Amino acid sequence: MESDTLLLMRLYWRLDWRQTSERSGMRLFRIGLLALVGIFLAVMSGLGGYGLGQVMQMPDIPLDINPGFIPGAILTVVLLAALLTSPNQAVRALYLSDDLDQLVAAPIKTRSITVSKLLTRLSWTILFVLILAGPALITYGIGIGAGIGYYIAAFILLFLAPLFGLSIGALLAMILVRWLPAKRLGEMLAAAYALIGILIALLFQLPRFIDFSGAADPQTVETLGKISDTVTNAPIPTLLAGQGLIDVGQGQLSLGLSRMVAYILITLGLFIVTILLSDRLYISGWLRMQGNSAKRRGITEDSGRLQGGSLLSTIAVKDWLLRLRDPRQLVSLVGGSLIAIVVGGLAIFRGTGGEAGLLEASQSGALDLPRQFAFFAAAFSPGVILSSAVLFVGYTVFNQLSTTSLALEGHSFPILKSAPITPRQVWQGKAISAWVPYAVVVTVLIIIAWVVVRFSLPWAFYAWACLLLMGTGMIAMNTSLGFRFANLEWTDTRRMITGAGGFYIFLISAVYLLATGLIALLFFALAAVFPVASIPLAIVGLIVIAAGTAFWIWLAGKWAESAWNRLGEE
Amino acid sequence: MTNTVLRADALTRQFDEFMAVDHVSFEVGPGEIVGFLGPNGAGKTTTIKMLTGLLAPTSGTAQIVGYDIQSQPLDAKAQIGYVPDSPNLYGKLTAVEYLRFVGQLYRVPPEKIDQRTRNMLEIFDLSEVAGNYLDTYSHGMQQKIAISGAFLHDPPIVFMDEPTVGLDPRSARLIKDLLIQKRNQGRSILFSTHILEIAQTMCDRVIIIDKGRIIADARVDEMRKLRGDQSLEDIFLELTGGTDVDDMVKELANGE
Numbered sequence: 001m002e003s004d005t006l007l008l009m010r011l012y013w014r015l016d017w018r019q020t021s022e023r024s025g026m027r028l029f030r031i032g033l034l035a036l037v038g039i040f041l042a043v044m045s046g047l048g049g050y051g052l053g054q055v056m057q058m059p060d061i062p063l064d065i066n067p068g069f070i071p072g073a074i075l076t077v078v079l080l081a082a083l084l085t086s087p088n089q090a091v092r093a094l095y096l097s098d099d100l101d102q103l104v105a106a107p108i109k110t111r112s113i114t115v116s117k118l119l120t121r122l123s124w125t126i127l128f129v130l131i132l133a134g135p136a137l138i139t140y141g142i143g144i145g146a147g148i149g150y151y152i153a154a155f156i157l158l159f160l161a162p163l164f165g166l167s168i169g170a171l172l173a174m175i176l177v178r179w180l181p182a183k184r185l186g187e188m189l190a191a192a193y194a195l196i197g198i199l200i201a202l203l204f205q206l207p208r209f210i211d212f213s214g215a216a217d218p219q220t221v222e223t224l225g226k227i228s229d230t231v232t233n234a235p236i237p238t239l240l241a242g243q244g245l246i247d248v249g250q251g252q253l254s255l256g257l258s259r260m261v262a263y264i265l266i267t268l269g270l271f272i273v274t275i276l277l278s279d280r281l282y283i284s285g286w287l288r289m290q291g292n293s294a295k296r297r298g299i300t301e302d303s304g305r306l307q308g309g310s311l312l313s314t315i316a317v318k319d320w321l322l323r324l325r326d327p328r329q330l331v332s333l334v335g336g337s338l339i340a341i342v343v344g345g346l347a348i349f350r351g352t353g354g355e356a357g358l359l360e361a362s363q364s365g366a367l368d369l370p371r372q373f374a375f376f377a378a379a380f381s382p383g384v385i386l387s388s389a390v391l392f393v394g395y396t397v398f399n400q401l402s403t404t405s406l407a408l409e410g411h412s413f414p415i416l417k418s419a420p421i422t423p424r425q426v427w428q429g430k431a432i433s434a435w436v437p438y439a440v441v442v443t444v445l446i447i448i449a450w451v452v453v454r455f456s457l458p459w460a461f462y463a464w465a466c467l468l469l470m471g472t473g474m475i476a477m478n479t480s481l482g483f484r485f486a487n488l489e490w491t492d493t494r495r496m497i498t499g500a501g502g503f504y505i506f507l508i509s510a511v512y513l514l515a516t517g518l519i520a521l522l523f524f525a526l527a528a529v530f531p532v533a534s535i536p537l538a539i540v541g542l543i544v545i546a547a548g549t550a551f552w553i554w555l556a557g558k559w560a561e562s563a564w565n566r567l568g569e570e
Numbered sequence: 571m572t573n574t575v576l577r578a579d580a581l582t583r584q585f586d587e588f589m590a591v592d593h594v595s596f597e598v599g600p601g602e603i604v605g606f607l608g609p610n611g612a613g614k615t616t617t618i619k620m621l622t623g624l625l626a627p628t629s630g631t632a633q634i635v636g637y638d639i640q641s642q643p644l645d646a647k648a649q650i651g652y653v654p655d656s657p658n659l660y661g662k663l664t665a666v667e668y669l670r671f672v673g674q675l676y677r678v679p680p681e682k683i684d685q686r687t688r689n690m691l692e693i694f695d696l697s698e699v700a701g702n703y704l705d706t707y708s709h710g711m712q713q714k715i716a717i718s719g720a721f722l723h724d725p726p727i728v729f730m731d732e733p734t735v736g737l738d739p740r741s742a743r744l745i746k747d748l749l750i751q752k753r754n755q756g757r758s759i760l761f762s763t764h765i766l767e768i769a770q771t772m773c774d775r776v777i778i779i780d781k782g783r784i785i786a787d788a789r790v791d792e793m794r795k796l797r798g799d800q801s802l803e804d805i806f807l808e809l810t811g812g813t814d815v816d817d818m819v820k821e822l823a824n825g826e
Contacts, residue, residue, distance in 0.1 A: 308680055322660060415660075415672070415719075419676065420644045420675070421675055565626060569625055569626070
């Protein structure tokens with residue numbers, strides 16, 4: 001069994017290495033960029049760990065925190081991260097990889113397949129752990145002046161921490177596959193991760209709702225100290241290991257080692273239990289997967305949508321069905337909208353860190369400029385601020401929707417390319433699928449903004465028309481750029497556009513929106529200086545933006561057509 | 571308009587230094603089933619992709635019912651049905667939705683889409699799962715839906731790349747019958763296959779391609795007569811340099 005396991009592990013590592021080391025300009029650039037990000041995160045992690053260690057050494061620190069709490073918390077975070085990511089990794093490795101038919105049919109023990117697949121995945125998790133948590137754990141030791149034993153033990157624990165999470169994740173995956181088809185489960189887990197990412201992003205907005213002025217009062221400090229004590233002494237294996245680490249660092253070898261050995265036994269024990277259970281769970285789940293367990297739904301009067309309508313609307317509706325029915329697409333769409341609304345809304349209505357929001361500042365006159373600067377002051381009027389927020393929401397949601405609309409075809413792209421349909425029709429259908437909901441969202445948000453803050457009604461119409469035109473140009477161009485940079489081989493929704501594409505799309509969208517936004521603002525500002533000419537100025541402003549947008553759409557159409565011929569040929 | 575349904579003229583495709591298809595020329599008439607045979611990597615799929623407008627040729631032309639696939643792509647594509655080597659369908663559409671979508675792409679009147687969809691699903695025994703998402707289908711079931719989509723607009727010619735791969739014997743037989751029925755209605759089919767037995771029993775004509783070049787193009791009966799009544803398999807192996815296969819099989823059987 002061991003030789004099979006090692007053989008498979010060596011194979012997977014070699015394949016991973018080949019994929020990573022494959023030389024191409026863009027790949028090397030991405031690896032370089034990732035390395036830079038990794039170094040930055042490692043440095044930040046190290047600085048954080050050292051800082052915490054130094055704080056713990058301060059004699060007048062108000063909060064009485066057990067020194068073992070910090071390494072325990074770091075290991076717990078590693079465990080949780082491994083726990084969160086491992087079910088999806090396990091589903092992909094154990095149920096959705098291409099070599100399974102061959103492996104299951106070969107005279108190899110199931111245990112060799114599960115162990116090799118799980119441990120190969122584990123090596124990548126350990127790499128991330130060493131980059132993200134390793135520096136913090138090591139520099140924390142330096143900060144508190146721990147002995148050599150601390151560092152040796154920390155190194156061992158870092159390797160073991162992900163194993164605990166991976167074991168639970170793998171067990172969970174093997175159990176869930178008995179009820180859900182593996183592919184569906186993979187989609188749902190990917191969607192769940194995206195959702196967790198969104199929730200974390202939203203959590204970063206929490207400080208805006210918290211008043212920190214009373215954070216240092218003695219009662220709060222005492223409560224926090226009690227919480228820290230309770231958590232440190234909780235029967236969580238990683239916290240036990242953290243405490244053992246400190247004991248070893250302080251020279252209390254027998255106590256420290258006993259705690260760490262307990263943790264190691266629990267972790268290895270869990271992994272062994274997982275492997276033993278996998279003998280039964282894995283193969284029965286895999287066999288179940290081979291049969292079609294979906295509930296049979298025959299032809300009924302309403303066996304689905306896509307009945308009637310024009311060719312363009314058919315393409316648009318088809319795209320929406322694909323987005324709404326794939327949990328990964330749905331979460332990315334809903335999550336993006338949620339973040340945009342919360343971040344945009346908070347910036348306007350709450351401001352940052354207890355300061356007044358932009359809107360409040362604008363309404364209170366805090367942003368008013370002297371009369372001779374009325375032209376510039378117009379940029380800070382409530383209507384402009386609210387319109388910018390609406391544009392921000394529209395951009396965040398529909399930028400992604402339009403750029404990925406062609407990539408949504410994926411491997412099915414030959415269906416469109418071999419059909420008697422022009423690239424322009426496909427481009428129009430895709431753009432319409434993003435533009436119609438954009439127009440609805442922008443209209444609703446402008447109405448809400450006007451109802452909440454009664455700024456000038458005629459200028460609300462101006463803002464609405466400008467936003468519709470700007471969105472039309474943005475969606476047209478982004479759809480077109482999506483043709484140029486589509487990755488039709490995607491399996492992960494975050495990889496629907498090629499790496500370089502994301503950068504160009506952001507740059508081109510930003511330039512266009514900035515240019516048209518400034519033109520819209522220019523005519524509004526001129527009207528603030530010459531109020532009698534407001535109506536003609538608004539009309540001229542709209543005509544200029546419409547003309548610019550028309551040119552932009554024409555350009556986008558041409559680009560889409562030229563990109564079409566190359567699509568699917570690589 | 572012309573009597574020839576498909577005319578490929580010096581069709582060539584080069585990928586960097588590699589010549590995948592080298593000046594391939596042939597014609598397909600109405601009511602013909604043509605087998606497009608060749609070893610792996612011979613250029614079958616590349617040729618079919620150029621004929622269906624999925625891949626631009628480096629040089630040469632292809633005409634479908636008189637329409638040039640490069641200069642009149644819409645007219646040409648309206649005349650073809652295409653079944654790719656792997657049925658990559660939209661996983662989150664139901665079979666009915668997929669066929670409606672394809673029908674609308676090819677401008678089939680809605681009532682005909684519904685009628686043909688029901689017929690096709692019934693023929694392939696998929697009516698009971700027609701409301702399920704396609705990503706719950708097996709490979710063979712997806713292949714049947716891809717074939718249904720290719721015939722939905724009743725085109726003069728259908729290109730099929732390995733259509734019987736992944737199909738059970740009953741479904742493979744159904745497809746054979748369907749192709750023969752379409753041929754009798756005057757439709758043409760060009761299909762690539764590795765199963766020479768199918769080619770021998772079904773095809774009116776076979777074209778054999780090797781290393782990007784056509785090395786044989788004749789009616790099956792004529793070809794066999796010329797080669798002393800050899801089976802198509804023997805002819806194929808002889809032409810593509812696979813005559814040493816017998817020796818290799820013996821060596822393998824002896825465990826050498």
